[in-house]
Amino acid sequence: MLALTILGNNSAIPAFNRHPTAQVLQNFEQSFLIDCGEGTQLQMEKYRVRNSKINHILISHLHGDHYFGLIGLLSSMALLGRKHELHLYAPAALKEIIDLQLKSAAAHLSYDLVFHPLVKDGLILEEKKIIVSCFRVQHRIECWGFLFKEKKNIRKILPEEVKKYNVPTSFFEQLHQGIDYITETNETILNSLLTIPSTPPKSYAYCADTIYDEQLGEKVKNVDLLYHEATYLHALQKRAAARFHSTSIEAAMIARISGAKRLLLGHFSSMYETLDEFTKEACGIFKDTELAIEGMCYLI
Amino acid sequence: MLALTILGNNSAIPAFNRHPTAQVLQNFEQSFLIDCGEGTQLQMEKYRVRNSKINHILISHLHGDHYFGLIGLLSSMALLGRKHELHLYAPAALKEIIDLQLKSAAAHLSYDLVFHPLVKDGLILEEKKIIVSCFRVQHRIECWGFLFKEKKNIRKILPEEVKKYNVPTSFFEQLHQGIDYITETNETILNSLLTIPSTPPKSYAYCADTIYDEQLGEKVKNVDLLYHEATYLHALQKRAAARFHSTSIEAAMIARISGAKRLLLGHFSSMYETLDEFTKEACGIFKDTELAIEGMCYLI
Numbered sequence: 287m288l289a290l291t292i293l294g295n296n297s298a299i300p301a302f303n304r305h306p307t308a309q310v311l312q313n314f315e316q317s318f319l320i321d322c323g324e325g326t327q328l329q330m331e332k333y334r335v336r337n338s339k340i341n342h343i344l345i346s347h348l349h350g351d352h353y354f355g356l357i358g359l360l361s362s363m364a365l366l367g368r369k370h371e372l373h374l375y376a377p378a379a380l381k382e383i384i385d386l387q388l389k390s391a392a393a394h395l396s397y398d399l400v401f402h403p404l405v406k407d408g409l410i411l412e413e414k415k416i417i418v419s420c421f422r423v424q425h426r427i428e429c430w431g432f433l434f435k436e437k438k439n440i441r442k443i444l445p446e447e448v449k450k451y452n453v454p455t456s457f458f459e460q461l462h463q464g465i466d467y468i469t470e471t472n473e474t475i476l477n478s479l480l481t482i483p484s485t486p487p488k489s490y491a492y493c494a495d496t497i498y499d500e501q502l503g504e505k506v507k508n509v510d511l512l513y514h515e516a517t518y519l520h521a522l523q524k525r526a527a528a529r530f531h532s533t534s535i536e537a538a539m540i541a542r543i544s545g546a547k548r549l550l551l552g553h554f555s556s557m558y559e560t561l562d563e564f565t566k567e568a569c570g571i572f573k574d575t576e577l578a579i580e581g582m583c584y585l586i
Numbered sequence: 587m588l589a590l591t592i593l594g595n596n597s598a599i600p601a602f603n604r605h606p607t608a609q610v611l612q613n614f615e616q617s618f619l620i621d622c623g624e625g626t627q628l629q630m631e632k633y634r635v636r637n638s639k640i641n642h643i644l645i646s647h648l649h650g651d652h653y654f655g656l657i658g659l660l661s662s663m664a665l666l667g668r669k670h671e672l673h674l675y676a677p678a679a680l681k682e683i684i685d686l687q688l689k690s691a692a693a694h695l696s697y698d699l700v701f702h703p704l705v706k707d708g709l710i711l712e713e714k715k716i717i718v719s720c721f722r723v724q725h726r727i728e729c730w731g732f733l734f735k736e737k738k739n740i741r742k743i744l745p746e747e748v749k750k751y752n753v754p755t756s757f758f759e760q761l762h763q764g765i766d767y768i769t770e771t772n773e774t775i776l777n778s779l780l781t782i783p784s785t786p787p788k789s790y791a792y793c794a795d796t797i798y799d800e801q802l803g804e805k806v807k808n809v810d811l812l813y814h815e816a817t818y819l820h821a822l823q824k825r826a827a828a829r830f831h832s833t834s835i836e837a838a839m840i841a842r843i844s845g846a847k848r849l850l851l852g853h854f855s856s857m858y859e860t861l862d863e864f865t866k867e868a869c870g871i872f873k874d875t876e877l878a879i880e881g882m883c884y885l886i
Contacts, residue, residue: 299662300628306658324658325625328600348690350661358606358624358654362599379690386686390648390679392727427692 288313288436288488288586290511292552293329295578297517297531298351300324301556305580306351309513310335311434311490313416319343319359320432320492326355327362333581337363342411344418345376346494347429353380357387364395371398375410375420377428378403404430407505421505423496426530432492433506439484447480488586491546495553497527498536503543511586512546513578515553516564534564538571552578588613588736588788588886590811592852593629595878597817597831598651600624601856605880606651609813610635611734611790613716619643619659620732620792626655627662633881637663642711644718645676646794647729653680657687664695671698675710675720677728678703704730707805721805723796726830732792733806739784747780788886791846795853797827798836803843811886812846813878815853816864834864838871852878 289312294305306323310330317339319326330337337359345353353376363372374380381401388394402410404420411418415437420430440462448458453467453475461467467475491506493514506512514537518526526533532540534551541549549572551564558564561577568575576584589612594605606623610630617639619626630637637659645653653676663672674680681701688694702710704720711718715737720730740762748758753767753775761767767775791806793814806812814837818826826833832840834851841849849872851864858864861877868875876884 298665300631305628324655325628328605328625331600348687349693350658350687350691354654354658354661355624358650361650361654365598377690379686383683383686383690386679386683387648387650390677390683390727391650393649427690 287485288434288490288511290490290513290550290584290586291333291335292578292580292582292584293326293333293335294321294323295552295554295580296351297515297553297555298349299556302559304554304556305329306354307553308355309492309578310340312339313436315413315415316341318418318434321346321352321494322354322356322359323351324354324358327359329580330359337366338368341371342373342375342418344420344430344432344492345374345380346423346431346492347425347427348377348379348383349427349495352495356380357384360384360395360399361391361393364393364397368397371400373400373402373411375402375404377430378405423494423502424499424530425495425497429494429496431494431496431502431505433509434490434492436487436489438487441477441481442484443481451475451480453480490586491544493540495530496532497530498532498539500540500543502540503545506540506544506546508545508547510547511550511584512541512544512548513550513552514540516551516568517553517555519558519563520567534567535571538568538575541568541572541575546572547574549575550578550584551575587785588734588790588811590790590813590850590884590886591633591635592878592880592882592884593626593633593635594621594623595852595854595880596651597815597853597855598649599856602859604854604856605629606654607853608655609792609878610640612639613736615713615715616641618718618734621646621652621794622654622656622659623651624654624658627659629880630659637666638668641671642673642675642718644720644732645674645680646723646731646792647725647727648677648679648683649727649795652795656680657684660684660695660699661691661693664693664697668697671700673700673702673711675702675704677730678705723794723802724799724830725795725797729794729796731794731796731802731805733789733809734791735789736787738787741777741781742784743781751775751780753780790886791844793840795830796832797830798832798839800840800843802840803845806840806844806846808845808847810847811850811884812841812844812848813850813852814840816851816868817853817855819858819863820867834867835871838868838875841868841872841875846872847874849875850878850884851875
């Protein structure tokens with residue numbers, strides 16, 4: 287299971303108490319911070335996201351509403367005495383900015399910040415239970431989306447059954463993998479008697495800031511939850527395109543093309559005080575649409 | 587009259603809903619933003635400080651809790667279509683950071699950002715009703731304090747009296763300056779019959795981040811309101827000195843030495859959940875001490 291917490295859902299200018307983009311994706315082991323607009327560390331405190339659990343930060347692009355909060359978070363982690371490595375995945379130019387800011391403050395981080403410049407579509411991170419890849423999206427400057435996929439979960443062992451058939455614990459790892467057990471008397475005990483399948487692995491795609499681009503559908507095919515920006519309502523489709531952004535309806539079109547199970551809309555323009563119209567428009571194209579609301583946790 | 591609004595009163599790590607340093611000093615004409623920690627633009631929105639009124643921003647030093655909110659504010663001003671000049675007074679290295687961040691975003695500001703590197707103690711700005719100077723303070727890196735002084739106010743004209751003596755409006759400017767009026771029949775009408783003195787000009791000193799330094803007393807002599815950092819209570823005096831910070835009692839000592847009328851304490855360490863002890867300690871040395879509380883407006 288994955289859990290996505292929204293820390294900021296607004297576009298460039300903060301408005302109506304909405305903050306610039308930041309999200310935290312969690313599995314049982316750790317947290318991934320996706321983009322880090324100004325005020326993210328304050329939002330993390332507000333919504334009880336522990337920064338010590340974050341080992342990976344992914345920055346989609348270098349427009350300020352997606353990373354101006356990063357240097358403050360990195361600094362606070364150091365002031366709090368963090369010792370364990372932090373991995374940062376971002377466009378290459380971010381490293382120079384961070385280095386310059388640290389130098390100007392005569393500051394040193396208390397931990398290793400491992401910088402991974404985003405270079406080409408593909409795998410950027412493989413952990414025990416999850417793999418993460420990046421893909422280019424079409425925006426005014428270099429911009430990346432991220433795809434998180436849980437690995438196939440192991441089968442769950444039935445305690446009563448393994449006891450009944452005297453399966454030794456040394457064989458449990460094979461049971462998890464679906465292998466049948468052969469007893470000392472050469473009897474085959476079918477794996478399906480001893481285990482049950484786990485929940486299927488889940489996936490989450492973060493499409494960052496992007497103009498309407500049908501090719502995205504292929505890149506995020508069949509994800510369980512698709513986050514797609516919807517900076518404007520569809521009446522402003524021309525403005526959206528001119529600024530390399532999307533509308534509610536365009537986001538819904540991508541969800542439909544991709545075969546996503548659910549759609550989450552975010553990155554709302556500060557011209558909109560209320561947001562209900564976004565779901566109303568999108569639901570006409572793609573029914574399972576929700577708004578990304580700050581502080582809300584979406585289970586996947 | 588001057589009015590000081592506190593937007594952030596905390597030191598490096600945000601805590602207990604306290605934000606990093608930022609203040610706005612206003613007279614009837616405009617607003618000066620002093621330091622700009624992360625989240626300042628959000629605090630400005632919360633406390634109804636209009637950013638279009640800000641024509642001068644002063645940054646004391648390049649520790650993040652004093653400037654990480656600046657680039658976001660500058661960007662938002664551009665997105666809101668600001669056209670009029672903005673003056674920025676700061677350590678020289680800040681320009682390189684801003685330029686790099688704008689370049690990485692392929693962004694251009696919609697207004698002229700006039701950068702004034704702080705180089706030596708003395709006048710940095712003279713407006714119609716106020717003069718601003720800077721002075722070096724002792725901190726771990728280059729750091730500056732700021733002194734705001736209202737110019738001498740003009741005398742106020744008494745409408746009934748100028749009517750009685752038939753003083754032409756063309757002479758009003760001279761009346762404001764305290765000059766006697768001589769009638770057509772060569773009679774001298776004393777200025778003191780026609781005008782009353784205005785309120786005396788006020789002054790405010792912002793001492794930024796500093797170790798205890800008695801020489802500060804001379805630099806901020808007799809100000810109406812003195813802001814002095816008090817990162818720690820006095821029990822942690824050694825820690826304060828090691829980190830080039832001050833304690834509540836040290837701040838009060840500077841207020842006493844300087845002959846300040848009132849003292850405002852701020853830049854509290856995030857280790858303190860409550861702040862009452864700060865005033866308690868300081869009041870023992872300097873009675874007119876207040877805490878800088880976010881959202882509060884202090885009239886000078």
